[in-house]
Amino acid sequence: MCETARPAGLLGSTSLAETRIVCDPGNEVPRKTRVGLGIPAHGEKALMFETTFAGTEGRVFYHRWNPQGEPKRIVQIVHGYAEHGGRYGHVADALAGDGAVVYADDHIGHGLSDGERAVIGDFDHAIEDLHTLTDIAHGDNPDLPLVLVGHSMGGLLSARYAQRWPDEVAGVAFCGSVIGDWQWARDVLAAPDLPFVPFDPDAISRDPEAGASYAADPLVYHGQYKRPLLVAEVEALDAFARDLDRLTMPVAVLHGTADPFVPYERSVQAVRDMPTDDVTIHLYDGGRHEILNETNRDEVIGDLAEWVRRFE
Numbered sequence: 001m002c003e004t005a006r007p008a009g010l011l012g013s014t015s016l017a018e019t020r021i022v023c024d025p026g027n028e029v030p031r032k033t034r035v036g037l038g039i040p041a042h043g044e045k046a047l048m049f050e051t052t053f054a055g056t057e058g059r060v061f062y063h064r065w066n067p068q069g070e071p072k073r074i075v076q077i078v079h080g081y082a083e084h085g086g087r088y089g090h091v092a093d094a095l096a097g098d099g100a101v102v103y104a105d106d107h108i109g110h111g112l113s114d115g116e117r118a119v120i121g122d123f124d125h126a127i128e129d130l131h132t133l134t135d136i137a138h139g140d141n142p143d144l145p146l147v148l149v150g151h152s153m154g155g156l157l158s159a160r161y162a163q164r165w166p167d168e169v170a171g172v173a174f175c176g177s178v179i180g181d182w183q184w185a186r187d188v189l190a191a192p193d194l195p196f197v198p199f200d201p202d203a204i205s206r207d208p209e210a211g212a213s214y215a216a217d218p219l220v221y222h223g224q225y226k227r228p229l230l231v232a233e234v235e236a237l238d239a240f241a242r243d244l245d246r247l248t249m250p251v252a253v254l255h256g257t258a259d260p261f262v263p264y265e266r267s268v269q270a271v272r273d274m275p276t277d278d279v280t281i282h283l284y285d286g287g288r289h290e291i292l293n294e295t296n297r298d299e300v301i302g303d304l305a306e307w308v309r310r311f312e
Contacts, residue, residue, distance in 0.1 A: 046065035046066060046067065046089075046092055046093045046096035046097070046102065047065070047066050048063055048064065048065050048089060048092070049063070049064045049065075049066070050062070050063050050064075050086075052113075053132055053133070053136060055108060055113070055114070055125075055128075055129040055132065056108070056125040056126075056128050056129055057108045057114060057115050057125055058108065058113070058114025058115055059113060059114045060105050060106065060107075060108065060113045060114070060129050060132070060133070061085075061105065061106040061111055061112035061113045062085065062103060062104065062105040062106070062133055062136075063085050063086055063089075063092075063103065063104045063105075064101065064102070064103050064137075064140075065089070065092035065093065065095075065096050065101070065102040065103075066096065066101055067096040067097070067098075067099050067100060067101060068096075069099065070099075071099060071100060071101035071141050071144060072098075072099035072100065072144070072312045073099065073100050073101075073144050073145050073146075073147060073170075073308065073311045073312060074100070074101055074102075074103065074134075074137045074138070074141055074144045074145065074146045074147065075092075075095050075100040075101070075102045075103070075146075075147045075148075075149060075308060076102075076103050076104065076130065076133065076134060076137065076146060076147070076148050076149070077091065077092065077102060077103070077104035077149045077150075077151075077154075078104070078105075078130065078148060078149065078150040078151070078154035078155070078157050078158045078161075079104060079105075079106070079107065079110070079111075079151060079154050080150075080151045080152030080153045080154045080155075080176075081118070081152060081153040081229070082110070082118055082220055082221040082222070083110065083111070083214075083217075083219075083220050083221075084106040084110050084111025084112070084219045084220070085104030085105055085106050085111060086104075086106070086111065086219070087214075087217070087220075088104055088292070090292075090297070090301070091149075091292050091301055091304070092104070094301045094302075094304075094305050095304075095305055095308060097305075098305050098308065098309050099309075100147075100308060101137070101140070101141055101144075103133055103134075103136075103137050105129060105130065105133050106219075107120060107126050107129065107157075108120055108125060108126055108129060109229075110221070111219050112219065116226075117221050117223070118221040118223065118225075118226055118229060119226050119228050119229050120228075120229055120232055120233075121228045121229070121232055122232055123156075123157065123160060123232050123233065123235070123236040124160075126157055127157060127160050127161050127164060130157065130161050131161065131164075131165065134146060134168065145170035145171075145311045145312065146168060146169055146170055147169075147170055147171045147172070147173070147308050147311050148161060148162060148169060148171070148172045148173070149172075149173045149175065149304065149308075150172065150173070150174055150175065150177055151175045151176055151177065151290070151292065152175075152176050152177060152178055152261070152262060152289065153178055153233065154177070155174040155175065155176070155177020155178060155179055155267075156177065156178045156179055156233065156236055156237065156240060157236075158172050158174070158177075159172065159174070159177075159179055159240050159247065160236055160239065160240060160243075162246070162247055162249065163239075163240070163243040163244075163246040163247060166246045166247070166248065166249065169249055170249060170250070170311045171249055171250040171251065171252070171307075171308075171310075171311055172247075172249065172250075172251050172252075173251070173252040173253075173254065173304060173307060173308070174251065174252065174253050174254070174255075174267060174271065175254045175255070175291055175292055175304070176254070176255055176256065176259055176261075176262055176267075176289050176290065176291050177253075177255075177262065177267055178233070178237070178262050178267075179237075179240060179266075179267050179270040179271070180237075180241075180266040180267055180269055180270030180273075181237055181241075181266060182233070182234070182237060182262070185230045185233055185234050185237075186234060188225070188230065189227070189230055189231065189234065194224060194225050194226075194227060194230070196224045197224070197225065199214075199215060199222060200260075201214065201215055202288070203260045203261065203288055203289055204288060204289055204290045204293065205288050205289075205290050205293045205294050205295065206286065206287075206288060206294060206295045207293065207294060207295045207297075210290060210293040210294070214290075240270075244273060244274060244275070245275055247274040247275065247276060248274075248275050248276050249276060249278075250276060250278035250279075250280075250310075251271055251274060251276055251278070251279055251280070252279075252280040252281070252282070252304070252307045253267055253268055253271050253279075253280070253281045253282065253283075254282045254284070254291055254292075254300055254303060254304060255267055255268070255282075255283055255284070255287070255291060256283075256284050256286065256287020256288050256289065256291045256294065257283055257284065257285050257286060257287060258285075258286050258287060258288050259287065259288055259289045259291075260288065260289065261289045262289065264283060268281060268283070280307055282300070282303045284296060284299075284300060287300075292304075
């Protein structure tokens with residue numbers, strides 16, 4: 001297997017000079033390598049590897065961050081709409097420092113994976129790809145507990161995964177997640193034409209660097225929402241509500257109180273409606289949508305790491 005390896009960096013980025021290739025002759029080479037955005041890399045807790053697997057709709061690109069010692073748990077990061085798993089290097093670095101081996105895919109239609117940009121026409125396909133990645137992770141690390149960490153749309157994907165395979169999931173952390181319902185999507189789908197929503201870097205985070213990094217990232221989709229994705233997301237929200245009784249594992253919510261895309265009240269209520277008796281809620285005053293890239297990211301990631309640490 002050929003893999004790209006490099007230290008994890010701030011907001012998931014690295015400089016090209018810090019990228020090297022690790023290969024076993026005769027095996028598949030990733031079809032692309034990620035473009036560095038010039039943000040200095042930091043942290044040496046984790047070494048990142050990138051490669052692909054055959055997914056439901058083509059090749060799925062994924063990332064793995066290894067801890068320095070023997071792993072104690074598997075953490076699978078599930079990214080949100082329009083972005084990609086490589087943006088979570090700083091989160092993976094912190095979790096690997098606590099003994100996690102961390103995996104994150106680029107969903108179909110996202111990042112370096114195959115598919116029409118920013119389209120997931122069937123959430124079950126994305127969930128099955130996530131499960132394939134879990135099988136890879138367990139093949140690499142047998143008998144370790146699996147923890148899902150989902151951001152935004154990735155929180156809904158994580159919830160649907162846990163509802164489909166509840167016995168395989170030790171815990172789920174929802175970060176600024178679209179769970180419960182999303183009235184905006186229902187409203188715009190009722191209109192004949194989808195509105196164009198211009199990018200507002202201030203909606204991402206109070207940290208200007210986070211918004212600038214997002215805007216400059218060539219692997220982030222910056223175009224208009226597409227109807228098939230919103231239809232699939234609403235269908236997944238309906239299925240989430242129908243299967244709520246399957247979510248009995250420990251869950252955590254990390255959400256900013258000033259999130260302009262996903263009101264925190266709805267996500268908190270969705271978690272409180274779950275039949276689990278093990279709920280952790282962290283609300284961050286003034287925090288916006290990308291709570292893991294906020295000005296108080298060290299606090300947020302520290303809270304996440306503390307919660308994840310319990311699973312061994």
